[in-house]
Amino acid sequence: MYRCESMFNNRVLLFTLMIALFLAHDHLLVYADASYQVVAKFGNTPTIDGSISVGEWSDASALSSNDTQVLVKQDGANLYIGFSTSGINPQDDLGCGMFLDPNHDKSYELRSDDIILHVFSNGTTWEGHVSGSGWGDPQNATGWTAKSSIILGMWQAEFNISYSKINVTAGVEKTLGAVFVSGKIYDPLPSAVWPPGYDWHSQRETPEQWGELSSGSYYWIPELPAFQILLILMPVTFLAGVTLKKKDKRDRDLA
Secondary structure, rough: HHHHHHHHHHHHHHHHHHHHHHHHHHHHHHHHOOOOHHHHHHHHOOOOOOOOOOOOOOOOOOEEOOOOOEEEOOOOOOOEEEEOOOOOOOOOEEEEEEEEEEOOOOOOOOOOOOOEEEEEOOOOEEEEEEOOOOEOOOEEOOOEEEEEEOOEEEEEEEEEEEEHHHHHOOOOOEEEEEEEEEEOOOOOOOOEEEEEOOOOOHHHOOOOOOOOEOHHOOOOOOOOOHHHHHHHHHHHHHHHHHHHHHHHHHHHOOO
């Protein structure tokens, strides 16, 4: 009898470990990003003051292009984008921002859901919407905020974009088309762009050429730590074990 119970308990433990390893493997896949994909990992909510403080964005995904680093994360309610640019002489007509395709329709032409979110180095923000076959006049920012700052020849910017602005629902996986730019936004070319190989003039109005922004296995909600996963699995596994043992006893009694 003891041997049977021991074997049963070992099987239950093995089953629990297999599930835990499966979930851990799925979680690790978040970090295996292709060059045209970026994952908005769960992180702490940053203070949107235009200054990227030490450690404030250490839990974000990072992209680099020339002299600019782009940081991406979410907290289950908002998407946060940070820019840090060096090697330029900041002026009012310089800025950074993004093109977003919330429906990720990969269209060869602009559609009504496509938007531009932009902040200048002097702190002015604006957003762009589609008008006809191109981009319309700049509009006031709604559903998002951004701040920028200039320190020792480097300028930084931080964006807070509400889920409602980009049609994201917490708990539901969604991929957006995305382009990040920094420098002089229109002409000449921006000093930094993502995704790599993106052609500013020919592709800024063709979402099918944009990169992909998702939250991977986070599903746009906070990360569930491994120890919490185990805490959830332990009582479930225990109850399953008790049920199976009762069933085995009942079957033996009937026999």
